[in-house]
Amino acid sequence: MDFSVALLQIKPKLGRVADNLALIQEQVEQAIAQKADLAVLPELALTGYFLKDLVPEVALTLDSSEIAALKELSKRISIAVGFVEVTADFQFYNSAAWFEDGELKHLHRKVYLPTYGLFDEQRYLGRGDRFRAFDTKFGRIGLLVCEDMWHLSAPYLLAMDGATTLVCLSSSPGRGVDDQTLGTATAWRNLTTSTARFLTCRVIYVNRVGYEDGVGFWGGSHVVAPSGEIVAAAPEFDPATLLVSLTDAELRRERISSPLVRDENLCITLRELSRIDQERSC
C-alpha cells in the first residue's frame, strides 16, 4: 500500500533512557500530527551510542514500561526504533523493534557488531543470529541495524525472504573530510543506493545526530527508491524530521523493468555456499 514515513533524525542523550523516551514520544506525536503512517528512529535511539559499561544499566526487557509505552503509541502509527535489549538469561543486544497496532511485530538483534577502529560493540553486546523479513501494513519489511547493511548477505537474505522495503537504523560517526562531501556520508549513500538497485527494494535509512566524546553523528537520513535514486534526504548534522510518501506504483514499475529478484537463482547460491562451507570446514 502507499504510505507516508517520517524519518526522525534525533539527538539522543547518552545513557538517559527516560529523556530519550520522552523525546521519541514527542517526535512520534508530531509525526502522527503530520499524518505519517510510519515513524523510523535511529539505532540505539533510547540510549545513545558509545555506552560501553552503561550497556547493562540502560538495557530494557521486552516487558518494560518503556517498551509498553511505545507499543501503546503504535496503536496510532507504526514505529521502528533502536534500544538495548536484555533477555531473561541476561544477554544484551543492540536491537531494533517494529511496533504496530499496539504489538511488537518484529525484533531484530544486530548481527554484525563492528569491533574495529572507533567501534567496540562486540566487547559489550551479544550477536544476533538471524535475518528475517516480516509482514506489515506497508508490505514485507527487512530491518537492519547499521553495520548489518555493510554485509552484502544481510540485505540479500531479507530481499530473498520477500522484503520490498529495507529499513536501516543507524548511529554512524562522521569522518573523512578530504573531499567535497563527508567521507562516511558518501560511503553510506553509495551503499544504500547500490543495495536498493541490486535488490529493487526501497531503502529507508535513518541516522542520528549529536556528538559523543567528540564524535559527530552525521545524520543525512534518506529514502532510496527501488531504482537506486535518493528521493529525499534530511540535512547533515542537525536534528530533522523528513516526511516521505512512498507508492506501490514505483515499486511495481521497478520490479517490472528490472526483474532481478525474480531472476535471482537461490539454488545456485545455496549450492555454491554449501560447497564453500564444506571446503572451509575441512
Next chain:
Amino acid sequence: MSRLNINTKLVRRMLVGFLQDEIWKVGAKKAVLGLSGGIDSALVCHLAAEALGPENVHAICMPYKTSNPESEAHARLVAEASGVQFSVVGITPMVDAYFDQFPDANNMRRGNKMARERMTILFDHSALYGGLVLGTSNKTELLLGYGTLYGDMASALNPIGDLYKTQVWQLSEEVGVPKPVIEKKPSADLWAGQTDEEELGFTYREVDELLYRMVDQRADTTELVAAGFKPEFINSIYGKVQNSHFKRRLPVIAKVSGRTIDRDFRYSRDWGK
C-alpha cells in the same frame, strides 16, 4: 592534490557543532582560552566565537617579560577580529618568584613552568566565568609531544586536536583569522627569536606529510621510503611519537582490584549528557 587538503567548510561546520554540543550539554554557555598570538589559538578563538557567540568567549593573553611584544599585538588583533572578550594577565611575577629559588633552571624548565602557570590561570578563569577551557594543541604537536604536559596540553575540549598544522593553516583562512597571524612563522615564544621549525629541525609541511601517511594511512617503512622519506627522518619521528605517548594518556593506575578506572571501568566522558 595532497590528502592533507581538507574541505574547510565541512570541517568548520563539524567543529562549530562540536563546541556547541559538548559545551551546551554540560549546562555551560561559555568558553575560556589562552590567546598566544599564534595561529592555533587564533583558530580556536574564531571557532568558539562562531559557536557560542563572541560575548561568551573569554580569551586571555598571558605574556612573560621575554615574550615578543608582537605576540600580544597579534592576540589583540584576533580578539578584535573575532569580537571575543579579551584580557591580559601577565605571568612574570609568579614565574620569576619561583625561579628566584632556582636561578640555574634551563629554558626547558622555564618554558614548562610558563605553560603550567598559564594553565592555572585558564582553569581559574574557568571557575570565574563558568566556562570550559578550550585546548589549542594541533595533531602535529600532540603526536610529536611538542607541548607541555598539564600545561598547554591541558583543556576540557580541544576542537583542533585532529587537525595537522598544515590543515590548521587551511581552516584559518576559511574562518577569517587575520593574515599576519596566518603568515608569520610558528613559535612557542618561549625565548627571543624561537621558531618551532628551527627548534624541531624540520618544517611542519614535511612532518605532516610523513605523519599523515604513518598515522592516518598506517603506511609501513617500506612504503614511506618508497614515497621519498629518508629512513633517519622516519625513525626519528616514529621515536618522537612513541616517546611522547605518555603525554597523550591519563596517568597509569596500578591495578589491584577487579574493576580499575579506565581499564575495566569504562564509560564515555559524555556519560549521562
